[in-house]
Amino acid sequence: MTEYPATAMPGEGVAHFAAAATRLAAGALAVQPGFDAPGGLRSAGMLRAVAEGQVEAADAFTGALAGETPIYQLSALPFLTGSAADTARLLAAARAAYVAALGARGLALLYATPWPASGIWSRNALPDADSLRGLRIRTYDAVSTEVLREAGAAPVQISFADAMPRLRAGALDAVLSSGDGGAGARLWEILPHFTVIDYASPLSLAFCRAAALAELPPPARAAVEQAGQETEARQFAAITTRLTENEARMRANGVTIATSPALRDALARAAAPVVAAWTSRAGEEGARVLAAYRAGG
Structure with missing residues (x-):
């Protein structure tokens, strides 16, 4: 399950994994996907929910897990990655650390999903750094909240699912998000401007309870592990064309896409101490x- 829509990258990963695991298990296992935060479960609560057996498996945005251990924040650090290839290299460098962090919770990594680069969706254009002053913006983790606050905005750290009601009520002016897939479709109904800043290209991680995986019959366990490998490969293949596809969809639906070097520079300065x-x-x-990541560049 995921808190994001079925057509966002994590949603597509969940659907692909469920179908692949069910197919490969050949009747020994049936996996059902869940989207849009079923039961109200957000990324920040998914480690505990899976560890306690409330749900079998989940796909969580790593930035929302950073309160657990700093390593989860890594992929969402601002201006660290600049492409899908960078995100893949960062995952390779950090995979053992992710596995260890999940293992400490009794969880097993199934696969990772890359996100397109985060930008700012807004009601009005954001041409310069002054545009950030007092901007009521949804942020997705503690670091992005600190960065936007340092830059003069009025950030609110909430999940994507919780941001939509606030946007419709007029309580937010902007959202930090890639706006991928169905998420973007919801945002452009309210926020017609998107500023490209390439803030971060973060990861979501899918995981299950390690004991539950170990208890499966060997063919079913192998099916789950193979489905995870296939899903991660599929997700990284899909991300290579995703930005172009997203931009075309956004423009077709009336979104004004702009760059703002001055705004990006202001955010980069605010990000350095964070x-x-x-x-x-x-x-x-x-x-x-x-x-290890920087050595691979």
């Missing part, structure tokens, strides 16, 4: 992963 603070919190593990 990223430095994360690096300190992440300690040796974070430094090791970042060094």
